[in-house]
Amino acid sequence: MSEARQAITYWLQRQQLSPAAAEQGLRLAGELPDGAAWRRFLERVFLFGGALLLACGVIFFFAFNWQQLPRIAKFGLLQVLLSGAALLAWHYSVATLKGQAALLAAMLLCGALLAYFGQTYQTGADPYQLFLTWSVLILPWVLVARLAAAWCLWLGLLNLALLLYIGRLGAGLFDGLALAALNPTAYALLFWLDLLALSAAEKAAAALPSRLLARFAGLLLLASLLPSLLTRLFAHYREHDQSPWMLLSYLAMLAVLAGFFAAYRRRRDLFLLAAACFSLIVLLTGVLIKWLLEWEPVEWMHSWLIVGLFLVASSAGAALWLRRIQQQWAADASR
Template sequence: MPPDLAPGDGREREPAALLRRLPLALMALAGLLCGLGLVFAVAAQWADLPRAARFALLQAAVALGALALVARPRLALPLGLWCLLATGGLLAFLGQTYQTGADAWQLFALWAALALPLALGARADALWGVWMLVALAAVSLWMAAHAGHRWRAEAGDLPVHLAGWALALGLALAAAGAAGRRVGAGPWARRTAAGLAVLLVMATALAALFGDDPLAPTLLALLALAGAAWALGRPAGFDLFGLSAAALALNVVLVGALARLLFDEVPGGEPIARFLLLGLAAAGLLAATVGAVLRLARRAEARA
């Protein structure tokens, strides 16, 4: 047996919390699979059922899930996921049937609004994580719709981007703060919100770097990511995952900006030398970032 798995040190056994968490994970998986099965059935359009029967079946799925949630609050996680996904399936079928002309972001925003009381009542971490996914999908689709239905980042689209970033980062910071803990948002909700929010800001900045006027969008994205990293790195609201995500996004945008500067703005020079400089700068920046995050994590652990 390897020395790091010597008998008696406890590392050869399963984690103590595994058996306690396994039923919760299985319930979440059951609710997710049942809800996704309903959504996939909607996507198949149910050719053998009349329209009224389809609507009745979807509405009954939402209603029965909500009633079961009230009757069995201990099953809040699987039943909540079932209700949330069934609501999405009902809205999707409504859009398929009546062709309302609504943009996709409007359906996702309505889905998030209708599911918000459900998430507040169930107070389940995984349910909040799925709700964050729906809400942030609505934000990203809204940004695309108001930027000419294209995934672009130009100077004229800055008001749209700033509004979208504010909504996304606001949701992430709310989930990581005391308000999120009061309503039941736990690690999964916080990590989902933080990861998607910084991904949205980072993707916009990278799109701007491929455009004609990248300066203003890139600088504002760096400021937004730095502000999120500062908020998530404070002792009062320290969140290691969110801080790491924001720091990684800062690294990616800074390295992308340096690449744009070296290869598009600076004339002359050897390409190999530029790549070498870019690699050394990326490695040094990453090392400095990891060191700073580890120091903040140790400081937060010492205060705990």
């Protein structure tokens, strides 16, 4: 929210402006979209939505018609579509929305081609190699596109590849994910990867048109530290949990979670502040459950009642705190 919008919202909430005057002020400040702004928004939604749906349609088409088409037809059609999307991106230039949408579709079709190659030629490779190879092959396109959605795709592929690498003893994709989910080392590695990604995304935030990449990296970072801390809380201590590297990771996770509140209050990012509140509530709920399980005088029905009351109180408190923070930002913008 811009400073002008925050100031007008603050005056409106304090009844210093009428709704009509507030609407007029927003229009004069250029905060209300006009016909041209709505057209640009719809063009972007339909363009990128169409590219994503087309790529997904191609993937599901090959998955559904796996036996009906010969192999040469499948490979030929996938390569034609991939080449066509790349040529469209080159024709329109990646500086345009059409070129960026075409290049994003080419990145997704690259994964479809790799998946079909692995399905056709059973080489015995682990599932993580598919996502790692996919991320390596599209990296030049990601660098050229300078598109936040492309960077999010690339970062998501790296996270998935690392998670599957930790659980590579599984027979397949879902078995590998299940094994990795039980390993706190996997989430510790993901934590350091996503922490590095978030730092890079915040440094590059000024060059990007939106904070999509920074917010996506922040969500991945929170999603990696929570399971690791909860596993440490509930599971029996193992030898690798006592290693200096894992203990350093646990301390860094707690420091990062606390730092989220200070950093994104200063950056005025309400989305990541809300995500940090949710993560803290989940972690404190885990601590409360463990304490109730170890406290024998409390019956299990009373324990769930206490947990429910804590969730209601903490969620309401977080909502009120976020609301107060938003009003404070609006008051600062009005001065």
